[in-house]
Amino acid sequence: MASSATACRHVVAVPYPGRGHINPMLAVCRLLVAADDALTVTVVVTEEWHALLASAPTLPDRVRFATIPNDVIPPERSRGVDHAAFFEAVSVKMAEAVERLLDRLVLELEPRPEGIVVDTYLTWGVAVGARCRMPVCSLWTQPATFFLALYHLDLWPSGDDHEHDEELSTKSMDRYVPCLSSVRMSDLMVFSRWKRHMKITAEAFVNVRKAQCLLLTSFHELEPCAINTTAELLPFPIYPIGPAHVPPDGNTGRIQDEEHRDWLDAQPEKSVMYVSFGSYASMPRSQFEEIAMGLLDAGVKFFWVARDKAPELRQMCGDRQGLAVPWCDQQEVLCHPSVGGFLSHCGWNSVLEAVCAGVPLLAFPVAWDQLVNARMLADEWKVGIDMREHRGQDGIVSRAAISDAARKLMDLDSAAGQEMRRRAMQLREASRGAVREGGSSHRSLSGFLKDLAGGVLEVAKSSR
Incomplete structure (x- = not known):
């Protein structure tokens, strides 16, 4: 699809x-430059994130970084200590720093940048882009279904303080918001207590209406109802271009880490449970121990990315049934x-990677879109089991x-296991078909680049 321009x-x-x-x-940026050999993307991050990304997979030459000072937001290692302060810094100080940098980039880059791709949650993104007279392409990095739910915050029920979580878990959000049939009120109403977070989210979804387009990391075959409904709602084009991180043939290459590769190569086919809770999610120690003991009791071999708990996990479980590592690809x-x-x-990135690999999931959602993601994969796509349904009174x-x-x-022989695996493989094939030439996401990406280069995505007066 590379352009000859x-x-x-x-x-x-x-x-x-x-x-x-x-x-x-970054995955979207790789897609853009691979699809258009005349395009260069400059990614704006803090100096700290620039250093953290130095160990990431090599980026194409035409994906470059520009940095803002570290002091505009709290450091990554302490962001969880005071969420409110982090959100406030991103909303105010980061906006000022990015605006100053954009002013400089507009003067330095030749030719002038023709657009800005900005995360939907950055509430100031549309206004900053409009001030620089650049079309703003809002990037949504979570499911289209969750976008639709948040877009319709005004339709959410006020909630009844007397209703228990058990009662809310039986009521579908589809009665309030279209395409949310698999989502329960309990998946969303729990956030009503997050006053500051919900205020910022509401602001983001007011501002996204003033963007010039919306990019989705999902793909049409995975969320057809939500994507179609969102396209009808918004006054500008939407482009579902995912999954962005996997090549069309699904070949991710040989595992580079020798210890990881040798251990996995020694295991029977489809016998290993991969365990990871992302780069940020955390859980009580008691739950961590219950998971480890549960997998041991099941006799299931595991490959567990336990971050700083990897040595402790190895000591707890030994080497008889699994491998615990701090990180992997x-x-x-x-x-x-x-x-x-x-x-x-x-997390949505992990769900998409599982979909692309054709691997069923045991869902342990912690917060935010994870609750909706778990519900969709268990109840709608039927490629996993939502463990939230098995919590005790203590939440464990x-x-x-x-x-x-x-x-x-x-269990490769059970009817339930076979059905989940069959459906997971169907989604894998759908994800690969979407990004192949002529597929839904391939066509959407081509349309986005054509519209951007052709000046179709003009800055609206209402967003200035």
């Missing part, structure tokens, strides 16, 4: 400063033939419940 063009990309937002933004591991299941927090899922679910998911 020779003129150099520029786009600026501004991700939200968090791993779950930066990674998909997740997509490479998921695509290994020995991996047959994924125990995940259900017992080792017995984990053991039973792990056996069910990993």
Whole structure:
């Protein structure tokens, strides 16, 4: 799909400063420059994130970085200490720093940037782009279904303080918002207590209406109802271009880490449960221990990315049944033939990677879109088990419940396990078809680049 144009063009990309937002933004940037050999993308990050990304997979030459000072937001290692302060810094100080940098880039880059791709959650993104007279392409890095839910915040029920979570979990949000039939009120109403977070989210969804287009990391075959409904709602084009991180043939290459590769190569096909809770999600120690003991009781082999808990996990479980590591290349591991299941927090990037690998999931959602993602994969796509349904009164899922679910998911001979695996493989083929030449996401990406280069995405007066 690479363009034969020779003129150099520029786009600026501004991700939200968090791993779950930066990674998909970089994946989209790779897609853009691969599809148009005249395009260069400059990605704006803090100096700290620039250093953190130095160890990331090599980026194409035409994806470059420009940095803003570290002091505009709290450091990544302490962002969880005071969420409110982090959100406030991103909303105010980061906006000022990015605006100053954009003023400089507009003067320095030749030719002038013709657009800015900005994370939807950056509430100031549309206004900053409009002030620089650049079309703003809002990038949504979570499911289209969740976008639709938040777009219709005004339709959410006020909630009844007397209703318990058990009662809310039986009521579908589809009665309030279209295309949310698999989403329960309890998946969303829990956020009503997050006053500051919901205020920023509401502001973001007021501002996104003033953008010039919306980019989605999902693909049409995965969320047809939500994507079609969103396209009808918005006054500008939407472009579902995902999944952005996997080549059309699904070949992610050989696992580079020798220890990881040798251990997985020694395991039978589809016998290993891959376990990871992302780069940021955390859980109580008691739940961590219940998961470890549950997998041991089930007799299921595991490959567990435990970050700083890897040494402790190795001591707890020994080497008899699994491998605990601080980090791995997740997509490479998921695509290994020995991996047959994924125990995940259900961040959207992880869900998409599981879909692309054709691997069913045990869902351990923690917060935000993860709750909706888990519901969709278990109840709508039927490629996994939502462990939220098995929580005790203390909120912990017992080792017995984990053991039973792990056996069910990993049993290649059971009807339930076979059906989840069959559906997972169907989604894998759909994801690969979407990004192949002529596929839905391939066509959408081509349309976006054509519209951007052709000046179709003009800055609306209402967004200035």
